[in-house]
Amino acid sequence: MKKIVKRLVVVLTLFLITAQFLAAGGQKSQASGGTGNSAISTRDGKTYTADSFGYKPVENTTGKQVRIAVLCVQNNPFWSDVTAGVYAAQAVLGLSKYNGVVDYISINDFNGQDFSDAIEACIVKGYNAITTVGVADSIVPAIDKAVNAGIPVYTFNSDTGRPSKRTAFVGQDLYGAGRQNGETLAQLIGGKGKVAIITGLFSVNAHELRRLGGIEGLQKYPDITILNAVESHDSADEAYMATKNFITANPDLKGIYVTAGGTPGAAKALQELNKKDSIALVCFDTYAELIPYIRGGEIKSTLTQDPFGQGSDPVILAFNQVVTGKAQVTGNAFTKMDNVTPANVDQYFPR
Numbered sequence: 001m002k003k004i005v006k007r008l009v010v011v012l013t014l015f016l017i018t019a020q021f022l023a024a025g026g027q028k029s030q031a032s033g034g035t036g037n038s039a040i041s042t043r044d045g046k047t048y049t050a051d052s053f054g055y056k057p058v059e060n061t062t063g064k065q066v067r068i069a070v071l072c073v074q075n076n077p078f079w080s081d082v083t084a085g086v087y088a089a090q091a092v093l094g095l096s097k098y099n100g101v102v103d104y105i106s107i108n109d110f111n112g113q114d115f116s117d118a119i120e121a122c123i124v125k126g127y128n129a130i131t132t133v134g135v136a137d138s139i140v141p142a143i144d145k146a147v148n149a150g151i152p153v154y155t156f157n158s159d160t161g162r163p164s165k166r167t168a169f170v171g172q173d174l175y176g177a178g179r180q181n182g183e184t185l186a187q188l189i190g191g192k193g194k195v196a197i198i199t200g201l202f203s204v205n206a207h208e209l210r211r212l213g214g215i216e217g218l219q220k221y222p223d224i225t226i227l228n229a230v231e232s233h234d235s236a237d238e239a240y241m242a243t244k245n246f247i248t249a250n251p252d253l254k255g256i257y258v259t260a261g262g263t264p265g266a267a268k269a270l271q272e273l274n275k276k277d278s279i280a281l282v283c284f285d286t287y288a289e290l291i292p293y294i295r296g297g298e299i300k301s302t303l304t305q306d307p308f309g310q311g312s313d314p315v316i317l318a319f320n321q322v323v324t325g326k327a328q329v330t331g332n333a334f335t336k337m338d339n340v341t342p343a344n345v346d347q348y349f350p351r
Contacts, residue, residue, distance in 0.1 A: 040091050048088045054313045055328060058320050059097050066093070066100045066322045068315055069122040071115055071132040074106050076234040076261035077287045078307060082157065085311025093319055100319055103127075110204050110234075112136030123149055129318035131155070134169065136203060137162040152321050154314035157307075158206030159332075167327045170314040171206070172284075172305035173334045178210035178259065181282045182217020184301045184339070185255045188280040192223035193254030196246040200234045200260025210259040210284070218257075234261030236268070243269035247279070258283040263302075267293035286340055286348065294345045306335035 040048065050056050060066060070086050073079055086104050093100030107114050115135050119142035122130050130146055132139070134155035140162050143153045147165035159169040185195060195218055200207040211229060218224050227250065232239040239262030247253055247269075256279060258266050263283040270276050271293070282301045286294070293299045313333065321327050340348055 040095065046088075048092055050092055052088060052092070052312075053316050054309050054333075055316045055320065057093060057098055057100075057316050058323050060099045060323050062323060064099070066098075066129070066319055067127050068093075068100065068102045068129045068131065068318055068322075069118075069125075069127045070102060070104050070311075070315060071118050071122075071130065072104065072106055072311075073108075073110060073133055073135070075109050076236070077264075077289050078261055078285050081287060081307035082311040085308035085313075086315060087311075088308070089312040089315040089319075093315070098319070102315055110135045110201055112138035115139045116142040119143065119146055119153075122146070123151060127151060128322045129153070131314040131318055133157050134159040134164075134166075134205065136160065137205070140164040152318055152327070154318050156310045156314045158204055161205040161208070167321060168314075168317065168329045168331060168333050170317070170333045171310055171335055172303075172337060173332075174206050174209035175213040177284070177303050177305070177337055178213025178215075179217040180213075180337075180339075181210070181257060181284070181301070181303060182214035183220065184217075185214075185257055185280060185282045186218050186221045186224055188282070188300050189224070189254040191221040194225045194227060194250050194252060195255040195257060196227045196243075196250070196253060197229035198232050198239050198242050198256065198258045198262065198266060199229050200262070201231055202229075204260070207260045214257050214259065232258075232260070232262035232265070236262050236265035238262060238265065240265030240269050242266070244273070247273060247275065253279055255280045255282070257281075260284070263299070264289045264293065267298040270298045271296065291345065291349055294340060294342055297342050300341065302340050304336070304338045304340060309335050 090102035093102055105118055112135055116139045123146050129152045131154045137160050140160050143164040143166050146153050153166045154168055155166050156170040197211060199211045215226060218226055230242050232242055243266040256266055266281060270279055270281060276298045280300045283299060284303050286304055317328055
């Protein structure tokens with residue numbers, strides 16, 4: 001009886017999460033030609049083919065449909081580009097030569113229990129593969145349960161700190177990226193002065209790797225003082241207040257390092273306080289809200305992490321593994337990093 005009740009709970013969890021996403025406007029992308037094998041257009045109006053991704057999908061000759069679940073977060077603007085990658089893969093794999101179905105399941109925040117419940121529900125629903133943000137170590141038992149049931153799992157954007165049976169992680173070299181940003185910030189402030197760190201959540205492994213990597217990069221300069229980090233929970237409003245609080249408590253502040261979401265708030269605070277010339281801000285990503293702040297000089301340097309690829313590549317890799325029975329990539333599949341600054345932003349984002 002307990003097992004039956006538990007299964008009903010996890011199935012209901014998946015249903016509610018999916019219903020919530022659909023109510024918010026989510027929908028499956030449609031191929032422009034229906035069931036053809038040519039280029040197709042996803043809901044964002046762009047055209048994609050099998051060559052649009054970091055990995056090319058193999059033709060599905062198994063005679064069976066491949067069903068993949070994608071578990072993703074939507075707590076700040078960065079994720080819109082990840083979602084675009086998922087939808088592009090969804091549209092291409094929906095062609096008859098691939099016979100794939102990709103279900104996007106949106107989860108509100110980095111809640112390990114919600115992700116664990118969703119993975120459990122995906123097992124019950126009989127998905128052939130799962131891709132998920134590795135939000136917390138608490139999801140490792142659910143990942144391992146899926147793999148033990150013959151369902152390959154890929155993590156993206158953030159991996160769990162604790163080892164799991166997942167096939168591969170697709171995302172940024174998080175510690176290395178943090179170290180690079182720390183060194184960049186140190187150079188921007190001339191190797192001396194006080195530096196503040198605003199992270200997303202201490203509980204998210206990706207944010208911690210970036211924070212610790214940044215500290216390593218900064219600690220190479222003995223004249224830099226690193227202030228105690230604070231969380232913004234990926235909120236622009238919280239990062240805005242944190243920036244103002246740091247400046248109030250430290251009028252001689254020289255640098256700010258934002259490890260995750262919330263960067264627009266920090267940049268806005270520097271803009272309002274007219275501090276862009278005296279305080280250097282470094283961060284990650286280039287979503288639309290950040291571009292004006294990069295051009296305006298409030299953001300001195302940002303590292304990209306290919307969010308589109310983080311959405312699409314694990315889906316394609318999972319699909320190929322199900323079709324061929326072999327993993328194309330194991331371990332880490334690190335995404336490309338570009339350094340975008342006020343000096344080169346127009347090269348990446350022409351006016």
